[in-house]
Amino acid sequence: MTETLIQVQDLKKYFEQNINNQHVQTKAVDGISFNVKKGEIFGLLGPNGAGKTTTIKLLLGLLEPNEGSINIFGMNPQREDVKIKEHIGYVAEEPLIFRSLTTKDLFNFISSIRKLNPSKTQKMLREYLESFEAIQYYEQILDTLSHGNKQKMQIIASIIHNPKILILDEPLAGLDAKSVKVFKEILDMHIENGGAVLFSTHIMKIAEELCDRIGIISKGKMVGIGTIDELRKQSNKLGASLEDVFLRLTDQDISVMEIIKKLRESFNNK
Ligand SMILES: Nc1ncnc2c1ncn2[C@@H]1O[C@H](COP(=O)(O)OP(=O)(O)OP(=O)(O)O)[C@@H](O)[C@H]1O
Numbered sequence: 001m002t003e004t005l006i007q008v009q010d011l012k013k014y015f016e017q018n019i020n021n022q023h024v025q026t027k028a029v030d031g032i033s034f035n036v037k038k039g040e041i042f043g044l045l046g047p048n049g050a051g052k053t054t055t056i057k058l059l060l061g062l063l064e065p066n067e068g069s070i071n072i073f074g075m076n077p078q079r080e081d082v083k084i085k086e087h088i089g090y091v092a093e094e095p096l097i098f099r100s101l102t103t104k105d106l107f108n109f110i111s112s113i114r115k116l117n118p119s120k121t122q123k124m125l126r127e128y129l130e131s132f133e134a135i136q137y138y139e140q141i142l143d144t145l146s147h148g149n150k151q152k153m154q155i156i157a158s159i160i161h162n163p164k165i166l167i168l169d170e171p172l173a174g175l176d177a178k179s180v181k182v183f184k185e186i187l188d189m190h191i192e193n194g195g196a197v198l199f200s201t202h203i204m205k206i207a208e209e210l211c212d213r214i215g216i217i218s219k220g221k222m223v224g225i226g227t228i229d230e231l232r233k234q235s236n237k238l239g240a241s242l243e244d245v246f247l248r249l250t251d252q253d254i255s256v257m258e259i260i261k262k263l264r265e266s267f268n269n270k
């Protein structure tokens with residue numbers, strides 16, 4: 001039987017806020033369950049504000065759930081976050097890299113806190129930087145890099161310790177076409193080595209190409225889960241594109257048409 005590396009059961013996360021003296025509760029994650037197995041690339045899709053980043057932060061132990069359970073590699077991220085981090089590579093939605101450091105300093109720092117073998121790490125770092133055509137930024141301050149080049153450094157920082165599980169929040173944001181190809185290759189190698197990947201994306205084509213299974217989140221709930229064919233069945237849209245399946249499952253197919261019609265009318269009457 002294939003080993004399950006990530007197990008999420010009935011996960012809930014509610015945010016409480018005070019807006020204009022009114023108590024507002026947002027059910028960011030409202031009872032989500034899914035598994036990711038060894039050798040699998042699992043994609044999380046969902047409209048803006050659906051709860052993808054919150055789910056990912058819960059998996060990493062960066063947020064405390066209100067309810068539900070998470071099991072990663074047999075551990076609970078809330079209780080064993082330090083041990084779990086050895087096994088996880090994480091790309092955050094907002095770059096978490098230290099802006100005033102150079103690329104070289106960043107990787108020396110990562111290497112020392114993760115207690116990595118310096119010469120092996122240096123060799124892999126060079127390979128990754130060359131593959132991403134970013135070797136020229138080795139001595140450059142991270143803050144002076146372009147958005148896409150910063151993203152490449154985040155990706156390399158997430159894989160340099162050779163983790164079993166990659167958890168990536170919109171990792172392709174800002175990457176050019178060639179870098180996307182390199183990134184796909186890196187994910188393939190990771191899977192061939194017995195790893196697992198969970199990543200969120202808004203790019204349907206990427207999800208279609210890369211993911212073995214996809215979970216579609218809408219308003220904090222999992223509204224569809226499975227292979228693309230299984231999602232087609234769940235949405236009663238046999239033969240449809242992932243985009244159409246996604247819009248159906250997230251209840252947006254009719255509203256998109258209505259929004260466009262209304263916008264066109266206002267535009268023509270202005
Ligand atoms: N710290 C917070 N305090 C209050 N509400 C929050 C907080 N973080 C997230 N939320 C709310 O939780 C919901 C889910 O947000 P989340 O960032 O998980 O969405 P997402 O699916 O990642 O969206 P996107 O595609 O835009 O990245 C949203 O309504 C968001 O406004």
Ligand SMILES: [Mg+2]
Binds near residue numbers: 052054093169
């Ligand atoms: Mg997000």
